Amino acid sequence: MNDHIDLNRLRDPSFIAAVEAQSGQNVSTCYQCGNCTAGCPAGFAYDMPVSQIMRGVQLGLRDSVLHSRSIWMCLSCSTCSQRCPNNIDVAAVMETLRHMARKAGYVTVPKMEKFWLSFLNTVRLFGRSHEIGTMALYMMRSLRVFTDVDLAPTAIAKGKLGLLPHIPPGGAKPVARIFQRYKERARREGVRP
Amino acid sequence: MNVAYYPGCSAKGSSKDYEISTQAVCRALNITLEEIPGWNCCGSTPAHAVDTELSAALCARNLDIAASQGAKLLLTPCPSCLSNLRAASQRMEKPEFRQRVNELLDTPAAETFPEVLSVMQGIAMQLDKENLALRVKKTLKGLRLAAYYGCLMSRPADRMRFEDPENPQLMEDLLTACGAEMVDFPLKTACCGAAFGIPERAMTARNSGRILELAARLDVDAVITACPLCQMNLDLRQTQAGRALNTRFHMPVVYFTQMLGLALGLPRKQLGLNKLAVSADKLLGKLDDPRLADAEGGQQS
Ligand code: SF4
Ligand code: SF4
DSSP states (O other): OOTTOOTTSOOOTHHHHHHHHHHTOOGGGOOOOOHHHHTOTTGGGOSSOHHHHHHHHHHTOHHHHHTOSHHHHOOOOOHHHHHOTTOOOHHHHHHHHHHHHHHTTOOSSHHHHHHHHHHHHHHHHHSSOOHHHHHHHHHHHHTOOOTTGGGHHHHHHTTOSOSSOOOOTTOSHHHHHHHHHHHHHHHHHTSOO | OEEEEOOOGGGGTTTHHHHHHHHHHHHHTTOEEEEOTTOOOOOHHHHHHHOHHHHHHHHHHHHHHHHHTTOSEEEESOHHHHHHHHHHHHHTTSHHHHHHHHTTSSSOOOSSOOEEEEHHHHHHHHSOHHHHHHHOSSOOTTOEEEEEOOSTTTOSHHHHOOSSTTSOOHHHHHHHHTTOEEOOOTTTTSOOOGGGGTTOHHHHHHHHHHHHHHHHHTTOSEEEESOHHHHHHHTTTHHHHHHHTTSOOOOOEEEHHHHHHHHTTOOGGGGTGGGOSSOOHHHHHHHHOHHHHHHHOSOOO
């Protein structure tokens, strides 16, 4: 079964400690019951089921885990956390792993990151997110022709696609400054912002 | 009851109908929503997916403005905003985390923030189901509905503190008080596919499809939601969801505030029902059917 867990790969014993510290979760208590995997609505798009990710963390298989597709396809729905008999917030572990992967510059599913950064760019520019702006930036970044053209006529007819962004009264500057400081700090700390 | 109010970005775009029906219902129930001046996006999923401190800083700015206005309670209609605002409050209790977030803000955030709850909880605080039943002008009797909460409203449990994390009942309580028949809906807190509709459509289509399929099988008149993203995935993306399952759905997906507004007898124009992609006309026709109105007795319309 565990095709993805190759014990000959590099093992990093400090990995579990780092994941536990950052996520605040006691990953070592996982006994592989598989409840998290059984209820995971994104599992069909994973390369490693979420319970195997947990096992990988325990074994210190840093590279396999941080390069997995799964940590990018996770929906953050917390079904796994709810059903874990050991009270591990599994979704928090998945999120921690995604953060660690990004900071290390591993982006296995680039389109997900492109989508997030497109969204956040509209927030930085306008103070509030903007649906059309997000789509336009995402199309540019991913060189993808917009896949949702079929929705546009209905969305526009129903007045649900705001063509112009909504900028808060008082302007978007205070929000832009949050992003600016965030970026500067990431650069100082040598991680991917 | 006066409360601070955080509409969230979708209120200005894809969920205008949720916003106007929320405003109409709260007005009718004497809940005064005071919009946080100059509020900004909470960062939604992309911010926390990228960085927890960035997400918290975006939220903390809003919580700080609300605190500086003296707010004790902050309501938001959107479960994603609710989750992010509550997560930020919770994490800011840790001094090191607070310090890191404050570094990103113009000025350090207030020491205490208002409690953040969903509009649904705010309505339930304002009046219990007995009192809500007394306010019903147009019974929902004859309608068979499925309450769908989505995954964020009640999970993670220790953050959201929203009833049973896999079997909440609040929406059922409110709508039962209005006369509706609520079916047992096992997928009520399943994930609809969230914000993956753009980058990974198959994920959203499959997950939303399963929810719609069950609702259709249970023969309900509508799925009732409380989340702008769920509503968009189930309603605007309903054709995509149908295609993923080789079928076609015709399932109205209505906000709980729109249903409450109907029951309270508010003018339909104030409820944004014309903005639904899948028409709710059949359901409205049922409500207007005099045979149903007679049957329950005691309610004038
Ligand atoms: S949070 Fe992620 S890993 Fe957990 S059940 Fe949801 S999609 Fe799966
Ligand atoms: S549910 Fe908990 S104990 Fe079971 S496999 Fe998943 S993480 Fe491990």
